[in-house]
Amino acid sequence: MTSRGGASYRASMPDSSHCAAADKALEPDARVPSRDRVLGHDALAMRLAAISTELNSHEALWRALAFREPGMAWEAAHPGLAAALRALPLEAAEALHADPGACADWLARWLPVERWRLLAEVGAWPRHALRPWPREFQRDVPGRKWAQIEAFVVxxxxxxxxxxxxxxxxxxxARALSQQWNGRAVTALERDEALVAAGAALARRARLPVVPHACDVLSEAVVPWLxxxxxxxxxxACGGLHLRLLRAGAAARLPAISCAPCCYHLGAQAGRLVVSLAGHAHAPRLRPEDLRTAVQETVTAPGHARRHRRRVQQWQLGFDLLQREVRGVDAYLPLPPIDAAMLAGGFAAWCCAVAQHKQILLPGDVDFEAVERAGQERFRVVTALDLVRHQFRRLLELWLVLDRALFLAEQGYRVEVGEFCSRQLSPRNLLIDARL
Ligand SMILES: C[S@@+](CC[C@H](N)C(=O)[O-])C[C@H]1O[C@@H](n2cnc3c(N)ncnc32)[C@H](O)[C@@H]1O
Known part of the structure; x- marks a missing residue:
């Protein structure tokens, strides 16, 4: 297999023997993805195993968080890649973050990114015909959310x-499903009472048998509904919430579960991040922060928001260098968030306030301008090094989705996984569909 840029990645890969073996393993069989098909029941375990192999053998590349470590453990094994990344101007690194295709082409000189792209590919669900929506549906739901709901129902x-x-x-x-399916009864479970009341009013107005109930789905109160x-x-549904559905729904032998997961890291308990037996058999060593990597989006916010974020991170990275030196401890220290008022007060004042908060005694002769410049330089390098970790976002996400899908398969469900909308409409576009 050659890279998208046409160059062979094997020539520059220190672990080329592994790559060759993995390439062979990917020749036409159920692991080879197709844009035309959802991932069928029989292909789930094989795809999970293939992604696990990839994640396990390249673990250093996706686990290392450049923001926390001035040097990455993988740099010694990939000296050419590390040097090229460290030499990238900030604008070039940001442009690659914003253009995944160009980024893959650039990285293909050193890494098997085309194989990762293929492994992460999942087909779209077939689209069912819709009956026309009442006009108020679109009016009541914010535009993007409405488009996601429509795609899900289709x-x-x-x-x-x-x-x-x-x-x-x-x-x-709930209202969209009820309307499409001939006035089907739908129970809508939601913890927030204000949303329940608003949902009840909308359902009454639509004259649909949708009944919202205030219910904490993590509590035992949900059991009678199942x-x-x-x-x-x-x-x-975020991490702990969709896991609860899969576990409680399977235990109750619900006849069908259709779930588009989101924010895998929220409510996820360390030690309980992997749910299927197949996942445990192959599990990459996942930490909660790796689940966050799976849903980290490229920050493309224009203008002010982007400059704000950039400055905040430059300050944090500058302070990180300072605290390591002052404490004599070469370790990352989590910092409190920085708001706009703090930014307005200047870098030196913020450093002193954070040092006080962290009970670090700063010497009187700190050259804050030099520290700020060092933070800016480190931000440039972090932005470049993160291009590598970000190549694994979709693979990590698909691994998590397959783990959850296989959990349902192990409980006796017939399960398929596919995309229900474009990634532009929602990056969390994978839908697990399970039937008993
Ligand atoms: C990301 S929103 C998704 C809402 C809806 N499914 C949609 O797509 O528009 C997550 C919802 O879960 C609700 N929620 C959070 N924790 C919950 C819990 N423990 N029990 C029930 N609902 C909860 C929140 O109030 C919020 O309305």
């Missing part, structure tokens, strides 16, 4: 059951 197959909308917010998805044979839906 992708899911009606199994004929009553439904549950899990962590429903105002129940927009007794009837219902089809459970979860659109963008």
């Amino acid at each position: 992708a899911v197959r009606d199994g004929g059951h009553e439904c549950i909308d899990w962590c429903a917010g105002k129940g927009h998805l 007794r009837a044979p219902r089809h459970a839906f979860a659109l963008h």
Whole structure:
């Protein structure tokens, strides 16, 4: 296999024997992805194993957080790549972050990025025809959210059951499903009472049998709702919330579960990040921060927001260098957030305030201008080095989704995984569909 740039990555890969073996393992079989097909039940375990092999053998590249460490452990094994990244001007590194195709082409000189791209590929769900929406639906739901809901409804197959909308917010998805499926009864479970009340008013106005209930799905109060044979839906339920659905739903033998997970790191308990037996058998050593990497988006915010973020990180990185020197401890120290008022007060004042907060005694002769410049330089290098870790975001996310899909398969469900919308519409676009 050659890279997208046409050059062979093997020539410059220290672990080329592994890559060659992995290439062979990817020749036409169920692991080879197709844009045209969702990932079928029989392919889930093989794809998980193939991604695990990749993640395990390149662990150093995705686990290292450049923001926390001035030097990456992998740099010694990839000296050419490390030197090229460290020489990148900030604008060039930011441009590569904003253009994934160009970034892959650039990195392909050193890394098997084309193989990673192929491994992360998942087909789209077939689209079902829709009946026309009442006009107020679009009016009641913010534009992007409405487009995501529509794409979700188009992708899911009606199994004929009553439904549950899990962590429903105002129940927009619940009303959409009920309307499309001929006035189907939908129970919308949501913890926030204000959202429940707003959802009840919207359902009344739409004259649909959608009934919102205030319910903390993490508590035992949810169990009675799972007794009837219902089809459970979860659109963008965060880490602990979608795991709860999979576990409690499977335990209750719900006939169907359709779940688009989100924010895997939220509510995820260390030691319980992997849920399937297959996942445990292959598990890369995941930490909560790796689950955050899986959903980290390229920051493309223009103008002011971008300059603000850049300055905040430059200050934090500058202070990090200072605290290592002053404390004589070469270790990262988490810092409190920086707001706009602190930025206005200047770098030296902020450093003194943070030092006091962290009970670090700064010497009287600190050259704050030099520290600030060092932070800016380190930010440039961090931005460049992060190009490597970010190559693994989709692989990590797909690994997590496959782990959750395989958990349901191990509970006796027939499971498929596919994309329900474009990544532009929502980067969290993977839908797990499980039928008993
Ligand atoms: C990201 S929103 C998704 C809402 C909706 N599914 C959608 O796509 O518009 C997550 C929702 O979960 C609700 N939530 C958070 N924790 C919950 C819990 N423990 N039990 C029930 N709902 C919860 C929040 O209030 C919020 O409305």
